[in-house]
Amino acid sequence: MQITTTGLVLREIKTGEADRILTVFTQDYGVITAIAKGSMRMKNKLFHATSLFCYSEFILYEGKSMYTVNEASVKEVFFGLRNRVEAVALAMYLAELTSTVSLERTDAKAQLKLLLNAFYFISENKRPLQYIKAVYELRTLSETGYMPDLVACKDCAQYEGGKFYFDLLEGYLLCQSCAIKRGKEPNLDPAALAAMRHIIFVEPAKLYAFTLPNLALMNLYLIVDGYTLNQIDKPLKTRDFLLSVLPNLINEETT
Ligand SMILES: [Zn+2]
Structure with a gap:
């Protein structure tokens, strides 16, 4: 056929x-x-x-x-993908992540659009690579059955205010005081939490329409990286190489 x-x-x-x-x-x-x-x-x-x-x-x-x-x-x-080793490394990582989680997908069309969009932003060098990685990972996981519960603190339903604790294994939130009661260290900045909510809930066309100071971006990057590692069955083969070539976020200019 x-x-x-x-x-x-x-x-x-x-x-x-x-x-x-x-x-x-x-x-x-x-x-x-x-x-x-x-x-x-x-x-x-x-x-x-x-x-x-x-x-x-x-x-x-x-x-x-x-x-x-x-x-x-x-x-x-995507010509811009070919000139920079770190851009190729991220594209390969996103490709492997997609093949890993998309096997049971029914709506390949939406996921393909998401990946093409990520490739566009990598290729045009419009956002830091850590930003693109975090956006793509969190949105992809959310759309393939691994959406974290970011609505409010799991224990007291507080929506915002101060740092939160985000559980990298189970994907729930605790506000600062509930985290302390349970002996957990708050690990999520308010700006990074707002970004995570944006990534999960916003319409696809506005996915990349937020900015973050670099420290909050680093926080977002590390939290989403940790969450992704915990949700997929085994670490991706392309991950180590990607991490070895990613430029240092703190020394980069903010976009
Ligand atoms: Zn609470």
């Missing part, structure tokens, strides 16, 4: 003489595996459209174990 769909190439493995086996996040079929024969040759018609992080329209043949790419045409190339 032949199908047509658009998708983002999340991963490529070279095989044979000039073939690529692709992991493609498609809007209609979720994450699929497809072979693009001969696509490593620069003159091959599939060369560009089946490259890593290319967003393309695909015509695919459904085979027994995987799809075969018949035709592909480029819709969008």
Whole structure:
């Protein structure tokens, strides 16, 4: 059977003489595996459209174990992803996170949009990479069944005021006084909490429409990183490399 769909190439493995086996996040079929024969040759018609992080329209043949790419045409190339190692590292990490959590998704279209949006912000260098990582992780987890309960303090229903404790394992909040009663150290700044609520509840188009001072951003980054690590089954393979190349947030200019 032949199908047509658009998708983002999340991963490529070279095989044979000039073939690529692709992991493609498609809007209609979720994450699929497809072979693009001969696509490593620069003159091959599939060369560009089946490259890593290319967003393309695909015509695919459904085979027994995987799809075969018949035709592909480029819709969008994230050129800004290719020049900076830390940008590539984050894109690879987000791609792996997506393949990890999206397997049971039904609404691949919304998730694909979210990822394309993140790639756009990475590529255009419009936000610190830590910001993009935290936004994408928290929104993705929230939409795939791991939404933390950020409404109010679990014990007394206080909504805001001072630092809160956020439980990285179970994803609940405690206000400062309830945290102290339970022997927990408040770990979440008010600005980072407001940002987390924004990321979870805002309409997709406004996801990146907030700013944070760098210290609060660092707090957001660390909290969401810890929460993500605890929610997924095993650490992502791309994480260590990403952490080794991320620039120091505190020395960066605020956007
Ligand atoms: Zn409380």
